[in-house]
Amino acid sequence: MLELYLDSADIKQVARFQACLPIKGITTNPSILAKAGIGVNQLLAELNPLLEEKARFHVQVVSQSLDEIIAEARQITALPYDVVVKIPATEVGIAAIKQLHSEGIPLLATAIYSVQQGFLAALAGADYLAPYVNRIDNFGGNGVEVVAGLQQLLTQQNLACCVLPASFKNTRQVLDVLATGVGAITLPVEIMEQMFIHPAVPLAVEQFNKDWQRVFSHKLAFET
Numbered sequence: 120m121l122e123l124y125l126d127s128a129d130i131k132q133v134a135r136f137q138a139c140l141p142i143k144g145i146t147t148n149p150s151i152l153a154k155a156g157i158g159v160n161q162l163l164a165e166l167n168p169l170l171e172e173k174a175r176f177h178v179q180v181v182s183q184s185l186d187e188i189i190a191e192a193r194q195i196t197a198l199p200y201d202v203v204v205k206i207p208a209t210e211v212g213i214a215a216i217k218q219l220h221s222e223g224i225p226l227l228a229t230a231i232y233s234v235q236q237g238f239l240a241a242l243a244g245a246d247y248l249a250p251y252v253n254r255i256d257n258f259g260g261n262g263v264e265v266v267a268g269l270q271q272l273l274t275q276q277n278l279a280c281c282v283l284p285a286s287f288k289n290t291r292q293v294l295d296v297l298a299t300g301v302g303a304i305t306l307p308v309e310i311m312e313q314m315f316i317h318p319a320v321p322l323a324v325e326q327f328n329k330d331w332q333r334v335f336s337h338k339l340a341f342e343t
């Protein structure tokens with residue numbers, strides 16, 4: 120089953136969508152946490168009981184050098200939760216992924232803007248790849264094509280790595296990415312919200328209510 124994540128550190132919003140959807144967990148990055156003004160320890164402690172059993176949290180390292188990234192990743196993975204360590208897929212980041220993969224640490228290669236970059240991270244041992252769909256579009260590229268190309272290459276090369284696209288600004292991007300067969304996706308709150316919305320739906324529901332009340336007044340369905 121597709122792993123559905125919220126790309127958010129907003130606890131109220133996570134609770135809101137967890138109530139109606141099988142949210143696997145959350146993805147965060149330093150910008151998301153800084154914007155929410157909440158640290159990793161507080162966030163995970165509050166979300167873990169809120170989310171269903173086996174909630175997964177993707178937490179990004181903030182260290183820059185190879186040794187520091189490796190040391191930080193080891194600390195993150197020691198947290199008492201199901202945590203995947205996010206590492207930007209730079210040359211240094213991919214070197215860290217190679218080392219940390221050999222230690223059995225679950226890893227997500229993030230900030231992926233091209234098929235080749237994602238492919239290298241997968242070869243190095245990343246468990247997840249996060250291509251930035253909208254940001255690729257913003258650079259004049261095609262985020263959906265990058266996701267599709269990556270997905271195809273992983274299948275052809277028999278690499279057991281899950282594509283977890285991130286960075287969306289509209290639901291069209293989401294649907295096109297899902298059609299490529301990705302195993303996971305992370306959506307910002309605004310886009311998750313938009314997935315529910317269609318202007319015709321409230322009108323349809325209102326018409327059902329009017330038609331029913333005209334004939335059956337306030338009786339419930341099972342009472343008629």
Ligand code: G3P
Nearest residue numbers: 126147148254285286287
């Ligand atoms: O984790 C990466 C993702 O949050 C990027 O999204 O909306 O900042 O492009 P965005």
